[in-house]
Amino acid sequence: MNEHVRLEPRVAPCRAACPAGIDVPRYVREIRDGDFDAALATIREKIPFAAVCGYACFHPCEAKCARRQFDEPVAIRLLKRAAADLAHTVPPPAPAASTGRKVAVVGSGPAGLTAAYYLALKGHAVTVLEAASRPGGMLRWGIPEYRLPNDVVENEIAHITATGVTITTGAAVRSPEDLLASGHDAVLVATGAWTPVKLGVDGETAAGVLDGIDFLKRANAGETVALGKTVAVIGGGNTAIDAARTAIRLGAQTTLVYRRGRIAMPASAEEIAEAEEEGLGFVFEAAPVTIEAGRLTCVKLAPKEGGSGRGATLVAVDGSDFTIACDTVIVAAGQQADAAALKLKVARGGTVAVDDKAATSVPGVFAAGDVVSGPSTIIDAIASGRTSASAVDIFLGGDGNIDPPRVEPIEADAPLGGPRRRRLASKKADPAERAKSFALVEDGFDAAMARSEAERCLACQTHHHTVEITTDICKACGYCGEICTMGVFGMSDTFNAIGYQPAVALHPEQCIGCLKCFAVCPDFAIAVR
Template identity: 50%
Template sequence: MNALAAKMAPCQEACPAGVDVPRYVRHLRDGRFTEALAVVRERIPFPLVCGHACFHPCEAKCGRRQLDDAVAIRMLKRTAAEQGESLALAEARPASGRTAAVIGSGPAGLTAAWYLALQGHAVTVFEALERAGGMLRFGIPAFRLPDEAVDAEIVRIVQAGVKLRTGVRIASAQALLQQGFDAVLIATGAWRSARMGIQGEDSPHVLDGLSFLRRVKAGAAPRLGQRVVVVGGGNTALDAARVSRRLGAQVTQLYRRGAAQMPASAEEVAAALEEGVAIDYLCAPVRIAAGQVICVRMALGAADASGRAQPVPLAGSEYAIAADTVIVAVGQSVELPVPGASAGAAQVDPATLATDIGGVFAAGDSVLGPASIIEAIAQGRRAAAAMDSFLGGDGAIDRPAAADPAAAPIASARGTPRQQWRIIGSELRLRGFDLVEQAYDPAATAAEATRCLSCDLRDYAVEVNPAVCKDCGYCAEVCELGVFSRSDQFNAAGYQPAVADRSERCIGCLNCIYICPDFAITVTQRALQPTA
């Protein structure tokens, strides 16, 4: 049977690593866990890690959101990784005789090492800490990402031929070239914590968030006392707050903007609140004294360079919060292993990730600053392809799995609820570091996978009648897939009509037709063309 010529679904387009979501979800729908896992591994060597801890930008663009709730793509990935059988390693190319060094064993470094090894190059990864994994191991608490998951992925990478040297700090990338490596990748994580620059910050009872998380993961948790104040609004701050609760402290988290501007994921915020973390918004510490943090209230002003409203202190609004320990997590930066380089992002060619030092590349946090797991993996993929070309290869790093059988876009009806996975209760969570989320069973996996619309197998022609459209904008408001924009021309009635200039994104929800008061929109389904 001929397969259908699929288009790229919005979820795949949103994934920095380009994981073919609809294809692996269809395998799960039909109970083919091993085949689903093979599809995920086409693009990432960390399916289990991402199934636990990815911030899933794919779900934010899921076409199912046009009908009800996004498909639980992250949890389906975890199910594929846990239920899929152990697959044979992709066949490595013949030894190239070339060598590569990777500085840092986080997701970017290990991803690049994996692909370079499969290309036939001899790869050595240098890690300053005592165990490999970088931020995956030491920056994310075990209740979100257990060591066993990290270990399982690293074992597979080592089986591909990657050599790991832990406890080795590299101060100079050039020195590795001088030692005989043909190419070097800088993939150090953003381990340097930012400072607030306030009085009392150097007090012994003030800890930085990353060091705190690392100490806890290493089994050397510090004594916190009964009252902990955590400063910051990102995932590191939330993780520090949730860990502190598990260590028995009462926790107040301070964030200088409002809840809507908080960069941490909404899921993690909700979990922290369930576990008893109190979050105080629109406030900032101005000094730290013995047993307390002095704060001021903030108001949101004009947008800053990031596009977010700039917090402005309110005069006369000082107040104190009791604190035995203060944990600061207000930002991170990278210390680059290049002589004379200051903390910050490496300057690279945007196409190749090559630095201005011949043979030295950079990826992950070293380029992006603090980034997500999936963004780091995508950087590692790009670096591997560029380094392979530099080392004499063709830069083609993908190992495609078999295509799924020809399929029609079958999906459960509008309004079908998202399958909920089991989460252990908040009281039980606070007794230790047990994994909070429990994966789907096979029945729930099939039910959730059936909610997928297979957007890659849907093709619709969307047209707007410019003569009758009155530019109300409702179509663009209800379409989260970006099908509609506004014409730069006026019609006879003096309106700038809508234009369906991204018709290929349509998944056939018909929300635009339902809301259009002028009956100006038509949506016609087209048949995808079969390929040999």
Template identity: 35%
Template sequence: EEPMSICYMKRYIADTEKKAKGAPQFPTPAASTGKKVAIIGAGPAGMAAAYYLALAGHKVTVFESHAKSGGMLRYGIPYYRLPDSVLMDEFGAIEKLGVEVKYNTAIGRDIKAKELEKDFDALLIAAGAQGSSSMRIDGEKNPGIYAGIDVLGKVAEGQKVDLGTKTFIVGGGNTAIDAARTAVRLGSKAIILYRRTRAEMPASDFEIEEALAEGVEIQYLTAPLAAEKTVDGLALKCIKMQLGEPDASGRRSPVPVEGSEFTESCTSIIAAIGQRVLADCFADLGVELTKKGTLAVDPKTFMTTRPGIFAAGDCQSGADIAVRAAAAGRKAAYSINQYLAGEEVTGEPVLFNSSMGALSEVPESLFEGKEKASRITMPVIEMDKRKSSFQEIETGFTSEKARKEAMRCLKCGCEKEKDCKLREYATRYGADAHLFKGERRGYDRDDSHDDIRIETGKCISCGSCVRACAEIKGLNILSFDGRGFKTRMHAPFGHSLVDTKCDGCGECVKVCPTGAIMGKK
């Protein structure tokens, strides 16, 4: 079966909450700490950090060079995928927590980074990767040749962008796909040139298929060599490639095919081959950079080489997906909290996690009785509307579709994840399961009872369930079998729970600290 549509289900919940309550509902911030934090960049990393720092009671001021917040969520993802209204709701709610955003304020142009260091108790750099990588070809500076993120940004700002009738997009990532689909909506024939094959293309398969459905063409194993200005537009000289040995990324390196050069005419060219950090404006802070040109940080605390100055998001990791930038902002906020409290800055603790093995190793028999069902597809608008406007393509799940998709869940995760005592103590004391050698418990589950599920692999033999059953119910439905490491808790004499007098009262569930016994309802 196909995987669950987790993203679509999250969207359904958000859409439903918005209809019922309007703006997103956030907790009430803690009392003021009197501490001030400056954040450079109102993108996913910066605003995620602002959210958590504001909840902690700090006064947060964000400095944003654009007229609106969102960063690459707004200026790098087209509105047909992520509408302006959604961004306004989400980021507007963060500002209502007391976060001040100074728009149209660029570091280096309007204010020096060094001034922020002096005026605030801590500084977080979350400026993203706003620069475009060069194609390194002759004629790259000719009129009609654009950077992918520049085109997407101008369209997001409502500026007029004239690409003409035929556009070549150079690159194979999601930015290249977004630029190509944007070109289609601007009335241009969009052709992507990628120097490897579909198998090596870094863009998501879903986005590639969406682009192809909208009429975008992709020429694989093709690389640009030079661009020239012509009377009618541009001439792009290209060469065919073949795959050689793998490079540092693990992908096979493209090698030019001798004598395969050819020239194509077009009206515009969009370069979407990568992004880089524009770090010059932070030079006065004295923070160190990596060989890649990103800000060097402690990977656990996100603190730079200067105490009190932190960095998170693309400016620290290099261009990456938005959800990881938001996570980095949350983690940086945790460290900033520690710094402002005068504590040792150790970073967000990594929760102990122990797996029963790969999901592919779980026997199919454990899911007997589960009806197989195809993944529910997301409703979309008509193709003509898609190609001629920036209207949001996906319309969202109905309640019925969401219910059907939710019913497909096999519940393969641990339902005790949020309050597992074993996890809590293992995290607190730094337990490492990999240090224990020898025999390991296998995955075993008694799912026979209508109300109770037993997974003995999670049992720590504390005896709480045995005592609860005996002392509260006066029954001996649960017992231990075996000695030492092989001790197991289950129904007596190898019986299944359904063959006992268990009435599903749940007293054993209440006292189990690890989720070895869980209720089904």
């Protein structure tokens, strides 16, 4: 018996993995053809922060790139940066006719500014209210310039204000209901998650103990921060890594303390590796106990008896206390939102409670970004800003369609497998040199490199295959599922005549025709056409 499935057209896995739904294959194809202006316009259909994401996105699209079946994923993030760096000035689309509706956006981070951008394009009058002295939120204050230069953020914000968005800084908001009372038709709260999570250890509030986000904010503002010669950073996320790399650049010998192992660190693996190259030391499976002048006392941790795996409960190991000499301790154990400060209904972790349409418990008040989700990524915040912009537009009488119209070109098939060429690597500054300054660590692609890398795209969404499994002879070895990173195969719930639960093509639409399953099957039970 054969299981035979005919594939239908599908969304490319890279596009499906993007929280904002960017048409990755299209802009990669446009870069391949040398049309960087068109590529930038394609990216901006879904996000106003093309350059920001090109420099600092954690690129979930690459983790799903079908090219992994052949060698390495396409360098999608760097191609996005190339589109932003190499395009000519591409103005935003002309806003729709004025609706006469006024929207206040509280907070100028990626979620708030994304929503403001698309609402302005829909014809609404949008004012962004920012408590800080300059707009940008975590993009400006939380990401060091060696990863994301401030002038890149400035240029992106200028593109957004070109749509008519007004940004007022130094404008703290205590109640969004007051904004409704003052004449706004809708309010979007996008204040982020800035409240530090406390460790709950002795000495945490003493002199010489800094909060990670506050430290980064001060450093990014150009303020001189006295650290001394040695620094200990507590935490394992991107804020902890950024704080540690910043401390190194300020001349301190720096050690990072994390309660689990390296593989469990939530920070980007690339950032962790770069930090290690720059001289960051690591102490894993340890937790702080007390903080005193000149030293941090920690205890070793181990899985609770009977526990294992990345999520195992950890307990202190008796008698394992040790000290780390340090002049400064930077605590970067996480942040929380503070919905209560805005007099909004509070959900888990201090976040704002919203429904599936991003609406809060106050009619006319919506919320987006980290203030809803808790600390997340740039692209997730942008995606949340898009969702909330659509919801606000519908509330104001619009259709909720925030994407500017574009003509979809006819897409030609690319050769299956693409050119047999390894992924191009960006050039990075020498670790010893980059640890001395806040100069950009990574060079981008020039036009020739970008076009060459774009040629590696398989255009997998244009190829359609049938997957046939002769289930009568399959002995359920599972090799097909192990070799296929596209998630095509699973196991049947029923048994065949020879007593095995055979493999089945659960998601044949994901097949790219690499034939690795065919080559690895010991029963010769798989055919792909």
